[in-house]
Amino acid sequence: MSYQLFLTLISGVFIGGVAGYLGTLMLSKKMSAVAGPLAHLAFPGAAIALLWGLSLFLGVFPFVIIGAILIWTLERKTKLPMENLAAIIFAAGVGTALLILPIGKAEEALVGNITAITPLETLVTIILSLLVFYVVRRVYKKMMLMNVYEDLATIEGVNTNLYNLLYLLSIAIVVALGVYLVGGLITAALIAIPAASAKNISKGLLSYKISAVAFGILASIAGIIIARFTQLPTGPIVIIAGVVLFLISIIFRKKTF
C-alpha cells in the first residue's frame, strides 16, 4: 500500500466514523435540517482557498464555524426555527461562492481531494475527529433527551443553548473535514446516511451508535478503495457506497421486523 493511500484511508476512517457518530443525534427535524445548509457554507471557503492557493481546510474551517455561530446567535435573537436560519445562511454561502469561485476549479470544492491529503492534514483530521467524538460523547444523553422533548431536557437542567452551540460547532468541524473526503456538495450525506442505515437495523441506542460508526467507516474504506481501482473521484464513490449500505439495511430491516 502506498503511503498516500495509507494517509487517505486513515483520514477517511476517522472522518467517516465521526460523521456517522454525530449523525445519530440528528433524529429530530430541527437537528437534521441544519447539517446540509451548513455543509454548503463550505463552498465560499473552498472557493477562497482555491483562489489563494491555501489548504482547503484553512479556507473552509472559518466559514463553517462562523456559520454555526451565526445560526446559533440568530436563533436566540430572532426565535426563528434553526432550520429556517440555516437555509438563509446556506443561500448566502452558495450565492457568494458562485460569485467568486472559478468554475473551472470547482471540482475540488465539489467532490473533495482526500487522495491528495498531506501528513499534516491527516494529523489535524485525526485530532479534530477525536475532539468531536469526545464532545459528542459528552453531550450525547442530553442531546438525545432534547430530541425526545426539549422541555424535558430544560427541566432536567440541560442548558439547551450551550448544547445547541456545541452541537452546531461539532457539525461545523465534521463538515469542514467532510469537504476533504467528499466535497462540499454531499458532506451532509456523510453525516445523515450512516445514521439512517443504523436506525433501520437497530432496536436500541447502543447498537444504533455502533452500527452508524461502522457504516460510516465502511463506506469510507469501500469508497476510497473502489475509487482507486476505478480511477473515479473518491467523494462520490464514498457516498454511493453509503447509499448501497443504506439499501442493504432496508432489506435487512424487512427481514427482521
Place this chain on the structure above:
Amino acid sequence: MVKPLKSLNTNNMLLEVANLNVSLNGEKILENLSFQVRQGEILTVLGPNGAGKSVLFRTLLGLLPYEGTIQWNKKPKIGYLPQGLNQLRAKGLPLTVQDFFALKNVSSRDEETEKYLALVGLERDVLFKKAGSLSGGQFQRMLVAWVLISHPEVIFFDEPTTGIDIGGGETIYSLLHNIWEQEKLTIFLVTHDLNIVYKHSTNVLCLNRKGHHCFGAPKEILNAETLKKVFDKEIKIYEHN
C-alpha cells in the same frame, strides 16, 4: 389568635403566583392569575381545551416569558410529564425503554427501573422493547414511572392518564396518591376527570378562555354553577362525601 396559624401557613408556602399574565404570539392566554400552593398540596387545574392549562404549567416551570410574580419559596426538584409527549415523537427514536430511562440526569439501575415499571403496572420485559413500539397506554405508564423514579419533590402532570384504559387510570391515580402520602410531594395536575379532582385535590384552579378564574377547595368549586361558568355549558356533577 389567627396569627400563629398564618405564620405556619406561610412557612410551608411553596409557590405564590400573583397577577400572572402570559401572552403567546400577541394573544393573551393567562390574565391576572393569582393563587398559592403550599408544600404537600395537590392543585388541580381545570378548564376547557385552550384555556391555557398547559401554558400555565410551562410558565411555572420557567419555560415561557411572563409578567407578574411567580415566587418559588425554595428551588424544588421538579418532575414534569408534558401533555402529548406521545409515541409520535418516540416512534422514530431507536430507544428501548431501558435507554429511555438512561437519558435521565441520574440514571437508575435496572432493578430500580423494574420496580417503578411494576408500580405503574408494566412487566419487566418492557425494558428491552423499543419505546416507540409500546401501546399508547403502556407508553404513558412508562412516562409516569420515568417521572417518579428520580424522586421529585414537585410533580407537574399534564393529563397523565391520556390513553390509559379504564381502571388503568385508577391505578395510576391511586399510585400517585400513595407516593404523594409517602414522600410528601406537591402535585400540580391537569385532568378532566372530575372524580379524581374531587377525591384527591387540595385546591382547584379553574381557567377558561374568557379570563374567568376560580380558585379554592374542590367542595367550593365543584358545583354546577361554577362549572357552568368555566366550561360555558351544563356539567352534571355528582356530590361526593
